[in-house]
Amino acid sequence: MSASREINLMGLERNALRALLADMGEKPFRGDQLMQWIHQHGVLDFEKMTNLGKTLRSQLSESCTVKSLELIKESISVDGTRKWLFRLDDGNAIETVFIPEEDRGTLCVSSQAGCALNCTFCSTAQQGFNRNLTSAEIIGQLWAASQLLHSGVVPGSNRVITNVVLMGMGEPLLNFDNVVSAMQIMLDDFAYGLSKRRVTLSTSGVIPALDKLFDVCPVSLAVSLHAPNDELRNILVPVNKKYPIRELIAACKRYIGDDAGRRRVTIEYVMLDGVNDSDGQAKELLKCLQGLPAKINLIPFNPFPGSQYRRSPQNRIDAFREILMQAGIMTVTRRPRGDDIDAACGQLAGRITDRTRRTSRMELQENVGTVK
Numbered sequence: 001m002s003a004s005r006e007i008n009l010m011g012l013e014r015n016a017l018r019a020l021l022a023d024m025g026e027k028p029f030r031g032d033q034l035m036q037w038i039h040q041h042g043v044l045d046f047e048k049m050t051n052l053g054k055t056l057r058s059q060l061s062e063s064c065t066v067k068s069l070e071l072i073k074e075s076i077s078v079d080g081t082r083k084w085l086f087r088l089d090d091g092n093a094i095e096t097v098f099i100p101e102e103d104r105g106t107l108c109v110s111s112q113a114g115c116a117l118n119c120t121f122c123s124t125a126q127q128g129f130n131r132n133l134t135s136a137e138i139i140g141q142l143w144a145a146s147q148l149l150h151s152g153v154v155p156g157s158n159r160v161i162t163n164v165v166l167m168g169m170g171e172p173l174l175n176f177d178n179v180v181s182a183m184q185i186m187l188d189d190f191a192y193g194l195s196k197r198r199v200t201l202s203t204s205g206v207i208p209a210l211d212k213l214f215d216v217c218p219v220s221l222a223v224s225l226h227a228p229n230d231e232l233r234n235i236l237v238p239v240n241k242k243y244p245i246r247e248l249i250a251a252c253k254r255y256i257g258d259d260a261g262r263r264r265v266t267i268e269y270v271m272l273d274g275v276n277d278s279d280g281q282a283k284e285l286l287k288c289l290q291g292l293p294a295k296i297n298l299i300p301f302n303p304f305p306g307s308q309y310r311r312s313p314q315n316r317i318d319a320f321r322e323i324l325m326q327a328g329i330m331t332v333t334r335r336p337r338g339d340d341i342d343a344a345c346g347q348l349a350g351r352i353t354d355r356t357r358r359t360s361r362m363e364l365q366e367n368v369g370t371v372k
């Protein structure tokens with residue numbers, strides 16, 4: 001069939017849908033209706049979109065598709081966390097996690113197949129990097145999860161997914177345009193209608209992209225700091241060599257701007273036994289964060305096959321937290337969720353074909369197996 005048939009409407013923002021329909025000689029508001037069918041009613045078959053005229057429906061069927069992701073595997077944790085492995089068209093597979101809590105349901109979404117950043121404590125890094133996900137593949141995770149959980153999208157309906165965090169596989173700011181498009185669909189009232197507060201992007205700190213994000217889509221921000229000085233952070237989060245701590249914190253301050261009364265940056269800090277968890281390091285961390293409206297999430301390290309670190313003992317995490325709290329910074333220790341199904345922070349590996357890395361990485365990947 002013709003190449004135009006390959007337009008996948010799943011990943012198109014509303015403006016793009018409106019423009020597409022205007023090109024077809026339709027009124028732009030038909031684009032709004034199309035978006036509602038896809039994202040609010042979960043309908044992918046044009047023939048079932050009954051408020052669109054017959055001619056338009058067949059025109060759409062001829063030139064477009066709406067494609068979701070193919071589910072390969074679902075794992076359910078004893079704590080209710082669910083992890084899904086989705087197959088992409090090119091054979092790579094990515095992971096998405098749903099974390100139910102009493103007052104909310106959070107979907108953790110991947111932005112890349114693998115990751116290029118090489119953080120030494122993260123399982124995704126071990127897998128290497130294959131490619132950026134398309135906007136359709138990113139929003140497709142929310143679409144598919146909504147279906148799998150029978151989650152409505154309209155507030156007040158049977159909404160199960162109330163929050164989305166870009167904390168799955170990949171560095172979202174290195175896939176900027178596609179991530180922003182997907183987030184615009186999350187926020188759109190004709191799609192998922194999530195507020196900016198309920199969508200959180202987590203980054204290891206790609207500063208130029210962070211500044212750009214503020215301009216185009218200022219969602220909630222989480223920053224993976226993990227170390228209180230450049231010497232250590234250069235090892236744990238190597239992108240620090242390019243974007244060091246002081247500049248990163250300055251960028252965070254710009255991101256919050258004069259909205260400090262309402263907004264805070266979440267600082268993520270993985271607790272690694274004997275590496276970054278001493279009292280002295282807690283105090284150093286406080287110095288780094290001076291003047292930044294922040295809250296801190298301490299993440300007990302989650303091990304994975306071949307990992308070289310250990311989780312800090314609970315009393316160490318408590319003592320570290322106490323120092324931060326005493327200084328007046330809201331600090332929460334993240335409860336590991338879904339670690340029995342390898343769904344916790346840093347355990348997502350998917351099944352990707354590494355296009356960048358050396359053999360040791362390939363061996364690890366063979367153990368996991370690849371999707372044919």
Ligand code: SAH
Pocket residue numbers: 119121122123166167168169170171172202203204222223224268269270299300301302303304345346347
């Ligand atoms: N690339 C983005 C988002 C993905 S990681 C980022 O760096 O923020 C989501 C969070 O999990 C990050 O804070 C990451 O540093 C943390 N993480 C990675 N591996 C982990 C592990 N093994 N245990 C605990 N947290 C981990």
